[in-house]
Amino acid sequence: MGYVELNVLNNxxxxxxxxxxxxxxxxxxxxxxxxxxxxxxxxxxxxGRSGLVPSVIYFPESGAPIVGxxxxxxxVVDPRNTLFSVKRFMGxxxxxxxxxxxxxxxxxxxxxxxxxxxxxxxxxxxPEELSALILRKVHDVASTALGEKAPTKCVITVPxxxxxxxxxxxxxxxxxxxxxxLRIVNEPTAxxxxxxxxxxxxxxxxxxxxxxxxxxxxxxxxxxxxFRVLATNGDTHLGGDDFDQRxxxxxxxxxxAEHGDELTRDPAFQQAARQAAEHCKIELTNQPEAELHLxxxxxxIAWRRRVSRDEFEALTADxxxxxxxxxxxxxxxxxxxxxxxxxxxxxxxxTRMPVVRRRxxxxxxxxxxxxxxxxxxxxxxxxxxxxxxxxxxxDMLLLDVTPLSLGLETMGGAVSxxxxxxxxxxxxxxxxxxxxxxxxTGIDFHIVQGEREMARDxxxxxxxxxxxxxxxxxxxxxxxxxxxxxxxxxxxxxxKEQSTGISAHIDVQPMHGLTDSxxxxxxKSGYANAVEDFAARRAADLKTEIGTMVLATEKNLNAxxxxxxxxxxxxxxxALRDAKVxxxxxxxxxxxxxxxxxxxxxxxxxxxxxxxxxxxxxxxxSLGDV
Amino acid sequence: MPNCTACGAxxxxxxxxxxxxAVHDVPEGASPxxxxxxxxxFVVDERDLRRRLTRCSRLVHPDFFGTAxxxxxxRAERNSARLNQAFDVxxxxxxxxxxxxxxxxxxxxxxxxxxxxxxxxxxxxxxxxLEESRAASGTDPRIAPLAAEIADRRAAGLARIAQLLDPLPxxxxxxxxxARRELNALRYLDRxxxxxxxxxxxxxxxx
Numbered sequence: 001m002g003y004v005e006l007n008v009l010n011n012x013x014x015x016x017x018x019x020x021x022x023x024x025x026x027x028x029x030x031x032x033x034x035x036x037x038x039x040x041x042x043x044x045x046x047x048g049r050s051g052l053v054p055s056v057i058y059f060p061e062s063g064a065p066i067v068g069x070x071x072x073x074x075x076v077v078d079p080r081n082t083l084f085s086v087k088r089f090m091g092x093x094x095x096x097x098x099x100x101x102x103x104x105x106x107x108x109x110x111x112x113x114x115x116x117x118x119x120x121x122x123x124x125x126x127p128e129e130l131s132a133l134i135l136r137k138v139h140d141v142a143s144t145a146l147g148e149k150a151p152t153k154c155v156i157t158v159p160x161x162x163x164x165x166x167x168x169x170x171x172x173x174x175x176x177x178x179x180x181x182l183r184i185v186n187e188p189t190a191x192x193x194x195x196x197x198x199x200x201x202x203x204x205x206x207x208x209x210x211x212x213x214x215x216x217x218x219x220x221x222x223x224x225x226x227f228r229v230l231a232t233n234g235d236t237h238l239g240g241d242d243f244d245q246r247x248x249x250x251x252x253x254x255x256x257a258e259h260g261d262e263l264t265r266d267p268a269f270q271q272a273a274r275q276a277a278e279h280c281k282i283e284l285t286n287q288p289e290a291e292l293h294l295x296x297x298x299x300x301i302a303w304r305r306r307v308s309r310d311e312f313e314a315l316t317a318d319x320x321x322x323x324x325x326x327x328x329x330x331x332x333x334x335x336x337x338x339x340x341x342x343x344x345x346x347x348x349x350x351t352r353m354p355v356v357r358r359r360x361x362x363x364x365x366x367x368x369x370x371x372x373x374x375x376x377x378x379x380x381x382x383x384x385x386x387x388x389x390x391x392x393x394x395d396m397l398l399l400d401v402t403p404l405s406l407g408l409e410t411m412g413g414a415v416s417x418x419x420x421x422x423x424x425x426x427x428x429x430x431x432x433x434x435x436x437x438x439x440x441t442g443i444d445f446h447i448v449q450g451e452r453e454m455a456r457d458x459x460x461x462x463x464x465x466x467x468x469x470x471x472x473x474x475x476x477x478x479x480x481x482x483x484x485x486x487x488x489x490x491x492x493x494x495x496k497e498q499s500t501g502i503s504a505h506i507d508v509q510p511m512h513g514l515t516d517s518x519x520x521x522x523x524k525s526g527y528a529n530a531v532e533d534f535a536a537r538r539a540a541d542l543k544t545e546i547g548t549m550v551l552a553t554e555k556n557l558n559a560x561x562x563x564x565x566x567x568x569x570x571x572x573x574x575a576l577r578d579a580k581v582x583x584x585x586x587x588x589x590x591x592x593x594x595x596x597x598x599x600x601x602x603x604x605x606x607x608x609x610x611x612x613x614x615x616x617x618x619x620x621x622s623l624g625d626v
Numbered sequence: 627m628p629n630c631t632a633c634g635a636x637x638x639x640x641x642x643x644x645x646x647x648a649v650h651d652v653p654e655g656a657s658p659x660x661x662x663x664x665x666x667x668f669v670v671d672e673r674d675l676r677r678r679l680t681r682c683s684r685l686v687h688p689d690f691f692g693t694a695x696x697x698x699x700x701r702a703e704r705n706s707a708r709l710n711q712a713f714d715v716x717x718x719x720x721x722x723x724x725x726x727x728x729x730x731x732x733x734x735x736x737x738x739x740x741x742x743x744x745x746x747x748x749x750x751x752x753x754x755x756l757e758e759s760r761a762a763s764g765t766d767p768r769i770a771p772l773a774a775e776i777a778d779r780r781a782a783g784l785a786r787i788a789q790l791l792d793p794l795p796x797x798x799x800x801x802x803x804x805a806r807r808e809l810n811a812l813r814y815l816d817r818x819x820x821x822x823x824x825x826x827x828x829x830x831x832x833x
Binding site: 019182183223332390398423427484486 | 690707714
């Protein structure tokens with residue numbers, strides 16, 4: 001008879017069933033979730049659709065905000081109430097983003113604490129609240145794909161070059177969305193995980209990540225499953241949007257000369273120009289010439305212009321140069337030359353542009369990897385990292401760095417660096433402080449992030465105040481302040497008074513980002529209300545879907561009746577009746593059954609209609625006319 | 627090195643036990659050498675150092691504590707930071723030498739500001755070239771040879787420091803003061819090299 005051996009000494013308990021967490025790419029243009037399934041990362045696609053959620057939010061006149069594809073369609077019709085590119089405003093002040101605001105159709109203001117607010121339908125939203133809405137939508141889509149409520153534990157990616165405030169904002173957004181963030185991971189680093197480059201035992205990798213609104217380059221060394229980031233560089237204000245703007249400027253210049261500033265400042269015009277430019281840019285990826293075609297119906301404007309790929313590349317040459325400058329700086333920091341890089345990985349939709357691929361191949365002297373979809377590779381990598389964090393993989397180890405030096409403002413406004421850029425995280429440094437006056441109980445200090453000599457040229461992370469120092473003669477207290485940058489790249493500051501041995505409680509108050517109570521408030525009040533009933537949501541979605549199908553079928557059945565056999569017609573009529581009954585109730589399983597059955601029954605009709613369309617096309621009419 | 631308080635196995639590093647995985651509180655005064663399980667010495671094998679970083683990171687990196695209880699997670703996070711800090715000091719010859727000079731009771735940078743005599747003459751010449759190059763618009767043909775010269779000078783300085791610090795001198799030895807002066811020169815050289823690099827990158831950008 002067999003028996004169970006109990007390991008009493010180690011008090012071993014059977015390992016619980018492995019849990020998974022989501023990997024989420026929260027992008028400027030699109031967002032996406034992936035998870036670990038059957039031994040590898042996979043994108044969560046509901047019903048075989050792409051899973052990509054456009055990072056766009058539309059605020060209708062009444063009712064809840066609409067996020068994603070549907071919201072994007074409102075952008076031209078109602079540009080003032082359609083918010084996009086929210087990521088560009090995360091953790092920033094108005095002054096940081098003045099340039100992009102000039103080209104945006106919606107309004108932005110600053111609140112009393114210098115935090116940016118975007119306006120729609122007369123209400124102001126913090127970028128964190130808006131990102132939370134996108135995250136909720138991504139989570140919903142993931143739930144739909146999984147057929148059950150998706151995990152709330154997740155890994156969220158950010159550009160490697162994001163500073164502390166931008167990372168903190170991302171974390172706050174997730175909290176507002178009711179998600180539990182296991183880790184903030186840098187996008188290029190995540191991408192390197194997705195490529196399974198750990199299979200090679202040794203080498204140097206460059207990840208070039210040009211997204212919708214941000215650019216990063218990261219240089220890693222890989223050795224025995226350890227991914228060590230050597231250097232990272234980038235620009236959080238450079239991306240595909242900027243390439244679009246160059247094309248949009250063609251329209252702006254031409255039409256501005258003809259119709260004046262009043263037109264070019266019109267939000268509908270701006271939105272139309274933006275979309276026309278994006279469309280033209282995408283076409284130029286596959287063909288040497290494309291049309292920039294712009295319509296603003298209420299201004300009676302229909303404008304077109306041919307743009308060649310050469311012209312487009314000339315218009316954007318300086319943008320490509322800026323990315324190469326970052327590559328040079330990253331290589332210099334990594335103490336490597338371009339020729340020492342063994343693999344180059346391209347990430348981000350903007351790397352589809354042929355000019356990017358060509359210049360990168362020239363620069364590094366090798367053909368870059370493009371096997372994985374550049375829109376999906378970051379989410380896939382986040383799913384790998386999520387799996388590591390959930391305890392599912394111990395063979396890989398990721399050592400990432402902090403992108404920017406951390407410093408303190410000294411007397412006279414100079415910066416004294418306490419943590420150098422490209423230091424492996426987590427990292428920490430301790431700095432000593434003392435008082436200038438007798439019985440002084442507080443010390444102020446100003447923390448900045450950046451590489452410039454003067455504090456005013458760096459990014460302020462806020463003024464901190466040490467309070468609660470025991471009263472002593474000037475210069476006597478020895479306050480040790482510990483600056484810790486965690487694996488998320490987030491800074492925490494703690495302090496201890498050492499000379500007296502009195503364990504004084506010293507508060508460190510940050511002065512940037514949302515306060516805890518603000519996040520709490522948004523959690524309670526916002527549309528992005530934390531945990532929603534997945535079943536109720538799914539039922540509502542299915543009802544809408546069935547409703548649309550019923551309408552379409554009823555409309556087409558009369559036209560198609562003649563071409564169908566009796567059995568198919570009876571079958572479809574039965575399914576129609578059943579579907580109408582099914583939508584009276586909230587049972588998800590029954591609704592799903594009804595939808596599937598209806599879809600099956602509607603197949604012959606759909607085939608017939610497609611056939612008609614094809615025949616008409618053969619008769620010399622284009623599909624678009626039918 | 628003491629034994630593990632959880633399982634009794636001998637510890638290779640104070641951050642955690644390789645045998646049972648327990649994460650320990652690292653004593654406040656633990657040195658970078660202690661943390662990576664090394665005896666203080668100016669000579670370190672870079673490859674061995676990287677291996678030690680990897681091995682210790684696998685014990686305490688926060689990635690492996692995603693589902694651990696908060697207290698353990700925080701300790702791992704803290705130890706991981708100490709580990710990275712120790713690696714940063716030991717993997718850089720200048721920072722390593724600086725730590726050893728201080729640890730052996732030698733002068734601080736503030737107490738001993740002098741540089742070797744001959745060095746000052748060279749500095750004046752380099753400064754002239756750098757200044758002119760900064761003002762010039764095109765690529766200065768003198769910059770590349772200058773960078774090579776400074777790098778050579780740096781290697782020579784490091785070699786002298788190695789002679790002074792290997793084997794380690796007695797506590798409070800005169801040699802520590804000499805080493806400090808060489809270190810001051812090296813810091814200066816590193817600043818000059820950064821300057822050259824900035825010029826090089828700026829030229830590339832203007833192109």
